[in-house]
Amino acid sequence: MSRVACCLDNGPTEGLWGIIKTEMYKMYEIYDKESLIEAIGNYINFYNYQRYQERYNSKAPMEIRMEAMNTVKPKQYPIAFNPRIAKYHELLNNLKTQSA
Structure with missing residues (x-):
């Protein structure tokens, strides 16, 4: 959460979500809430250890x-x-x- 009047605090999080949205949806097929939760978990593991x-x-x-x-x-x-x-x-x- 950002400090008052300091939008730069959210930059790293917003950047990561941008990467997730552009890469993760191409890597996994998502049909419902459960497959989305699983895809996010798998992608975070991929991002941390294999990307x-x-x-x-x-x-x-x-x-x-x-x-x-x-x-x-x-x-x-x-x-x-x-x-x-x-x-x-x-x-x-x-x-x-x-x-x-």
């Missing part, structure tokens, strides 16, 4: 998590540039300078 991602150097998210948990200083992976977030930060900075 290798370029930004993680072709590793699955749980591989990265295990590396981070077993390392004193975890490796930092790049976050893709998002123009909407940059515009949001620019707007915040402008508001701060105007009120000062």
